Amino acid sequence: MKMSLGAKTLAMPSPVWVIGTYDAAGTPNLMTVAWGGICCSKPPAVSISLREATYTYACVVQRRAFTVNIPSVSHAAAADLAGVISGRDGDKFAAAGLTAIPSDLVDAPYVREFPLNLECRLVDSLKLGLHTLFVGEIVDVKADEDVLDGEGYPSVAGVRPFTFVVTEQSYYALGNRIGPAFTAKKGAAS
Amino acid sequence: MKMSLGAKTLAMPSPVWVIGTYDAAGTPNLMTVAWGGICCSKPPAVSISLREATYTYACVVQRRAFTVNIPSVSHAAAADLAGVISGRDGDKFAAAGLTAIPSDLVDAPYVREFPLNLECRLVDSLKLGLHTLFVGEIVDVKADEDVLDGEGYPSVAGVRPFTFVVTEQSYYALGNRIGPAFTAKKGAAS
Numbered sequence: 303m304k305m306s307l308g309a310k311t312l313a314m315p316s317p318v319w320v321i322g323t324y325d326a327a328g329t330p331n332l333m334t335v336a337w338g339g340i341c342c343s344k345p346p347a348v349s350i351s352l353r354e355a356t357y358t359y360a361c362v363v364q365r366r367a368f369t370v371n372i373p374s375v376s377h378a379a380a381a382d383l384a385g386v387i388s389g390r391d392g393d394k395f396a397a398a399g400l401t402a403i404p405s406d407l408v409d410a411p412y413v414r415e416f417p418l419n420l421e422c423r424l425v426d427s428l429k430l431g432l433h434t435l436f437v438g439e440i441v442d443v444k445a446d447e448d449v450l451d452g453e454g455y456p457s458v459a460g461v462r463p464f465t466f467v468v469t470e471q472s473y474y475a476l477g478n479r480i481g482p483a484f485t486a487k488k489g490a491a492s
Numbered sequence: 493m494k495m496s497l498g499a500k501t502l503a504m505p506s507p508v509w510v511i512g513t514y515d516a517a518g519t520p521n522l523m524t525v526a527w528g529g530i531c532c533s534k535p536p537a538v539s540i541s542l543r544e545a546t547y548t549y550a551c552v553v554q555r556r557a558f559t560v561n562i563p564s565v566s567h568a569a570a571a572d573l574a575g576v577i578s579g580r581d582g583d584k585f586a587a588a589g590l591t592a593i594p595s596d597l598v599d600a601p602y603v604r605e606f607p608l609n610l611e612c613r614l615v616d617s618l619k620l621g622l623h624t625l626f627v628g629e630i631v632d633v634k635a636d637e638d639v640l641d642g643e644g645y646p647s648v649a650g651v652r653p654f655t656f657v658v659t660e661q662s663y664y665a666l667g668n669r670i671g672p673a674f675t676a677k678k679g680a681a682s
Contacts, residue, residue: 304593304609305640307633311536312646313560313610314653315666316529317505339506339529340658341541344622346501349539351531370503375670383676403494419494420503428618430627432534437620443497450495455659456502463504464670465655468530469645471674476505477667480565480654484661486573 315465318473320384321350322369322402322411322419323361330402330411332394333358334385336466337433338370346440348422351433357389362424362436367408370438372418374462375475380415382473407441417461419444505655508663510574511540512559512592512601512609513551520592520601522584523548524575526656527623528560536630538612541623547579552614552626557598560628562608564652565665570605572663597631607651609634 316336323331337351348370352359362368373381380398387397395402395413402411405421412419422438449460464475506526513521527541538560542549552558563571570588577584585592585603592601595611602609612628639650654665 303637304604304634305637307635307644307646309536309630310633311530311533311538311630312608312633312635313507313509313530313538314562314608314646314648314651315505315507315655317503319503337530337532339539340501340503340527341539341625342527342620342623343501345620346499347620347623348501348503349529349531349625351529372504378670379676382673386674386676414494418502418504426618426620428616428627430532430535430537430616433532433537435531435539435625435627437618437625440499440501443500443502444494445497445502447493447495451660454497456497456504458504458657458660458662458664461504465505465666466673467648467666470641470648470669472648472672473670474648475667475670476655476657477665479660480568480663480665482662483572483656484576486569486576 312469314467314469316468318381318464318466320371320373320381320413321358322371322413323358324365324410325361326364330395331358331361331389332384334381341437347437348420348440349435349437351435353433365409366424367410368422368438369405369410369412370420370422371413371416372461372463373416375464377416378464378473417446417449418456502659504657504659506658508571508654508656510561510563510571510603511548512561512603513548514555514600515551516554520585521548521551521579522574524571531627537627538610538630539625539627541625543623555599556614557600558612558628559595559600559602560610560612561603561606562651562653563606565654567606568654568663607636607639608646
């Protein structure tokens with residue numbers, strides 16, 4: 303039986319991405335987001351949503367750039383910390399034990415310790431309410447060499463990404479591979 | 493060592509959501525998307541990105557509504573099918589062995605067999621390139637009673653959602669719970 307749960311953000315799963323920016327003084331800053339996703343294939347683009355009250359919001363607006371840094375399960379504590387404290391209170395890279403690498407393509411730093419890093423140039427934004435959606439064109443992706451598969455793409459076994467499940471306010475690792483996508487034939491499913 | 497992989501959509505993980513719409517004739521239609529995410533907490537909103545060439549694109553624009561239907565791992569074949577065939581070729585609900593329930597709140601159908609359904613009213617859009625991002629305000633969430641936890645929220649154990657990993661073109665189930673979010677204290681991470 304279907305139950306009505308009301309107007310709530312009860313989708314799952316959400317990503318756990320750590321956003322890298324510079325503030326007005328040039329200090330590297332971090333913030334963890336779960337509201338985001340890939341939003342265009344050509345040009346490649348990603349969206350993240352930020353509350354205007356966050357320190358990162360002003361950084362993205364001013365620098366017109368951000369990085370999306372994808373942590374491994376081993377970085378869950380650091381990612382959680384970056385979602386709890388504010389850059390106003392000091393250097394979040396230092397607090398989280400992480401290292402900022404300046405991007406040579408966009409005006410934002412990325413996280414050395416995280417295996418996968420997207421360098422993004424702000425191309426659009428949409429004020430929706432409490433959150434504003436920012437669209438970043440992905441100008442390059444950096445990855446640790448040891449997380450790449452035989453075809454040169456980041457693998458799940460290498461990156462070991464995790465997700466945020468809002469309904470449980472919890473982080474979950476990825477589990478078993480179900481199978482390849484786009485293999486269905488008409489009439490094959492039921 | 494960091495390797496440059498180029499300007500590509502190599503983030504992970506992405507959701508696997510099946511979008512429900514009506515076409516101009518009122519026929520229920522389905523399409524699986526991985527480009528999307530929650531994008532605002534207040535009002536609650538979700539974004540999905542669609543290519544203009546898809547049958548669902550015109551349905552969303554005309555009806556100004558869509559549903560986001562979250563499949564369980566047991567529905568992976570049906571979800572994959574809905575991402576491969578087009579509504580132009582016939583009734584995708586029937587092809588996928590799924591049942592359309594008319595929403596009484598928005599002009600779109602949702603999927604009876606999937607455990608979690610978001611009913612969305614189109615409130616904004618942003619043409620980005622190959623994809624257009626559509627923002628839907630979530631006006632209600634429906635869930636199967638048997639996937640709710642003790643607090644009345646959909647649980648991972650109940651919903652058994654899965655993800656799309658673009659770098660491997662594969663579906664992955666969620667795995668182990670890492671822990672609760674937002675518990676970090678300054679200085680606790682390393």
